[in-house]
Amino acid sequence: xxxxxxxxxxxAATPPAAVEDxxxxxxxxxxxxxxxxxxxxxxRILVPALLIALWQASSALGWAxxxxxxxxxxxxxxxxxxxxxGDLQAALPTSLQRAGIGLxxxxxIGLxxxxxxxxxxIGEEVFDAPLQMLRTIPFIAVVPLFxxxxxxxxxxxxxxxxxATVFPMYLNTYHGVRGVDKKVIEAGQTFGLTGWRLAxxxxxxxxxxxxxxxxxYAAGVSLLALVLAEQINALEGIGYLVNNANQNxxxxxxxxxxxxxALLGIVVDVLxxxxxxxxxxxxxxxxxx
Amino acid sequence: MSPSAEAVVDIRGVRRxxxxxxxxxxVDLRLxxxxxxALLGPSGTGKTTLLRILAGLDAADDGRVLVPKARSxxxxxxxxxxxxxxxxxxxxxxxxxxxxxxxxxxxxxEVGLASHQNAWPVxxxxxxxxxxxxxxxxxxxxxxxxLDEPFAALDALTRIRMHDLVAELIGRHNxxxxxxxxxxxxxxxxADRILILDGGTIGVDVTVDIEKPRQRTDGRFAELRALLxxxxxVGQATAAAP
Ligand SMILES: Nc1ncnc2c1ncn2[C@@H]1O[C@H](COP(=O)(O)OP(=O)(O)OP(=O)(O)O)[C@@H](O)[C@H]1O
Ligand SMILES: [Mg+2]
Numbered sequence: 388x389x390x391x392x393x394x395x396x397x398x399a400a401t402p403p404a405a406v407e408d409x410x411x412x413x414x415x416x417x418x419x420x421x422x423x424x425x426x427x428x429x430x431r432i433l434v435p436a437l438l439i440a441l442w443q444a445s446s447a448l449g450w451a452x453x454x455x456x457x458x459x460x461x462x463x464x465x466x467x468x469x470x471x472x473g474d475l476q477a478a479l480p481t482s483l484q485r486a487g488i489g490l491x492x493x494x495x496i497g498l499x500x501x502x503x504x505x506x507x508x509i510g511e512e513v514f515d516a517p518l519q520m521l522r523t524i525p526f527i528a529v530v531p532l533f534x535x536x537x538x539x540x541x542x543x544x545x546x547x548x549x550x551a552t553v554f555p556m557y558l559n560t561y562h563g564v565r566g567v568d569k570k571v572i573e574a575g576q577t578f579g580l581t582g583w584r585l586a587x588x589x590x591x592x593x594x595x596x597x598x599x600x601x602x603x604y605a606a607g608v609s610l611l612a613l614v615l616a617e618q619i620n621a622l623e624g625i626g627y628l629v630n631n632a633n634q635n636x637x638x639x640x641x642x643x644x645x646x647x648x649a650l651l652g653i654v655v656d657v658l659x660x661x662x663x664x665x666x667x668x669x670x671x672x673x674x675x676x
Numbered sequence: 677m678s679p680s681a682e683a684v685v686d687i688r689g690v691r692r693x694x695x696x697x698x699x700x701x702x703v704d705l706r707l708x709x710x711x712x713x714a715l716l717g718p719s720g721t722g723k724t725t726l727l728r729i730l731a732g733l734d735a736a737d738d739g740r741v742l743v744p745k746a747r748s749x750x751x752x753x754x755x756x757x758x759x760x761x762x763x764x765x766x767x768x769x770x771x772x773x774x775x776x777x778x779x780x781x782x783x784x785x786e787v788g789l790a791s792h793q794n795a796w797p798v799x800x801x802x803x804x805x806x807x808x809x810x811x812x813x814x815x816x817x818x819x820x821x822x823l824d825e826p827f828a829a830l831d832a833l834t835r836i837r838m839h840d841l842v843a844e845l846i847g848r849h850n851x852x853x854x855x856x857x858x859x860x861x862x863x864x865x866x867a868d869r870i871l872i873l874d875g876g877t878i879g880v881d882v883t884v885d886i887e888k889p890r891q892r893t894d895g896r897f898a899e900l901r902a903l904l905x906x907x908x909x910v911g912q913a914t915a916a917a918p
Contacts (some may be wrong), residue, residue: 574755577731577748578769578816588768592759669759669796 457639462646465639474628479647481624482613485541486651489548489616490609494602497553501560501601505594506586511561518557526551527615534619544616551612555604563597564590596667603659610652683742684709684819684852685730690739692725699725700736701876707852709819714855714863716908717873723856726873727824730854744819744852748812750826754805756797756812763793766812783815784808786845803834810842814849821851825858839865843888860904864897865890872907880907 439459445451446458453461469475500518503510526547537543567590575589617626625644632640685707692700699722707713717723728734729741731749756765766780767773784790787807797805806826813821823842827835843866846853857863863870864884872880882903886896 568755570751570753571755571757573733574749574751575757575768577733578812580769584769588760589757593757595759667759669761669798671798 455638457642461639462642465637465643466646469628469640469643475647478623478625478628482617482626483651485544485616485624486548486609486613489545489612490552490606492545492549493552493609494556494605496549497556497601497605498560498598500553501557501598502564502591504557505561505564506590515561518554522554522558526612530615530619539620543619544613544621547616548609548612551608552605555608556598556601559601559604560594560598563594563601566597567593596663596670599659599663599666603656603663606655606659607652610648610655614648683707684744685854686740686742687730688740690726690729690736690741692722692729692734693737698876700729703739703873703876703878705871705878707820707854709852710850711869712846712853712855712867713869713871714857714867715871715873716857716860716863716904718908719858721873722876723873724824727822727854727856730820731822746816746818747820747822748814748816748818748851749822749824750806750809750813752825752828754797754800754802754809756800756805756808758797760797761793762789762795762797762800762808765797765808766815768812769816779815780811783811786814786848787811787841803830803838806830806838807841810838810845814845817849818851821846821849821853823853823855823857825856827862828858835862842866860901860908861892863904864900865892870904872904880904 442456443458443460446453446456457465466475469478500510500514504514504518505511529550530543530547533543533547537546571593572585572589575585580588614626617624618630621627621630625647629641629644632638632644683706685705687703687705690700690703691698703726705713715723715726725734727749729736730743731747732743733749756762757768760768763777763780763784764773766783767776770776770779781790781793784793787810789804789807789811792800792804792808797808800808806829810826826842827838830838839862846866855863855866864886868884870880870882870884871878874880882900884890884900886894886900890897892898
């Protein structure tokens with residue numbers, strides 16, 4: 388045994404229980420590192436693909452009745468059919484326009500009320516209590532009332548979507564504005580900022596993340612409201628396709644329609660995340676795992 | 677400073693009452709341009725309250741308060757607006773932000789952070805953020821600079837660097853300065869005058885006549901420290917620290 392070895396206490400093979408080893412794992416294989424890096428992407432594609440394969444197989448193996456649950460291949464055919472007879476091209480813009488107009492209306496009202504209630508005491512006193520009460524009404528419950536009030540044209544559909552999206556926008560904006568650090572506002576005041584300048588330089592930029600969260604929720608809710616609104620005797624749009632197919636006993640087209648709603652949901656979410664990414668470059672990005 | 681020169685800060689008989697307790701109970705204070713005054717006092721005696729009244733963030737219940745229009749505050753925390761880049765934070769209160777960019781950069785250069793002008797506040801270290809707050813305070817060329825324990829949250833090494841920086845910048849811009857601190861050494865290093873606030877009034881008002889730069893090893897430094905610590909009710913045993 389050499390002298391230098393004697394000078395160093397032997398290193399324990401495994402650390403005692405109270406110790407956590409956080410040193411970078413030098414020993415991990417390249418494959419392991421690659422797996423960790425790409426795991427997320429791989430699983431994201433693999434799991435849905437497996438589920439679809441299972442669905443297809445269930446038909447082929449006779450586990451599921453082809454008529455009750457048509458296999459994915461039949462759904463694809465249904466899309467082809469909808470496309471070639473022009474139904475899809477007609478329905479999609481109609482539905483998107485409904486959701487878009489309703490969302491724009493609701494978000495504008497929600498944003499205005501949220502800013503008003505957040506920035507001014509009088510706004511809070513006037514609007515917060517009634518909005519908090521209205522918020523508790525499930526918007527599905529008011530559909531019959533809207534039909535009595537507005538008939539069965541476009542008005543009840545747009546009103547429903549707008550009404551449903553006001554609340555997430557209002558709540559998040561209001562809380563965002565109220566949640567701005569009082570100390571930072573005070574610092575702005577010591578540098579002479581008041582009123583409009585204080586709002587545009589300190590309060591609104593700091594409240595923007597919350598407002599964007601509100602917008603993201605509102606966009607999601609607008610699709611939900613769209614589905615519901617299109618059940619109200621729609622004569623065009625995705626909902627009309629679905630209802631029609633239901634009456635004609637075409638579950639493949641019904642499922643295809645549901646698929647479009649789902650796809651719209653994903654597209655909206657991705658767009659909103661991108662918007663947040665570019666509108667909020669100053670936010671630290673933290674994820675776990 | 678000639679005693680006849682007009683005071684930039686002149687407060688008389690300032691009272692501030694919270695509940696039934698008069699935190700400030702007749703505070704008098706005059707500051708002239710270029711005065712650097714440190715305010716010491718046990719925790720909860722109303723130092724921050726006084727500073728907030730001077731800043732115009734709180735109102736006194738009674739008394740007279742005359743302060744310059746151009747005032748700046750550096751708080752214990754940097755208090756930067758997270759959604760604005762560093763240089764925009766420096767000219768936060770400016771009427772024409774874009775036009776004042778060069779002023780922002782000049783102020784950042786003074787605190788050694790010109791290269792961070794486009795950074796977002798979250799990416800700064802604690803010491804850097806506090807230097808930005810200092811640049812912001814000085815960029816407006818204030819007649820009165822109010823510092824409320826601006827170094828308290830910094831590590832010891834950074835604090836020493838900040839002392840030198842602040843001393844240099846104060847010398848260059850020459851505002852009246854009120855520095856609230858808990859650190860007796862810091863007060864002796866930076867201030868020309870040291871006040872102790874206790875029981876709602878200013879009980880001690882000593883002039884520091886040790887030529888700068890002051891050394892902690894100087895006999896007069898130790899003597900003054902012992903005196904102040906005594907008046908703050910801290911015995912010699914604990915006073916021996918660094
Ligand atoms: N807004 C307020 N409402 C009620 N009491 C307050 C308020 N602000 C301060 N006080 C009280 O006034 C006293 C003085 O507070 P202040 O913050 O001025 O102390 P301080 O000398 O700065 O203390 P520290 O050295 O710990 O910072 C404290 O007892 C505090 O509780
Ligand atoms: Mg204080």
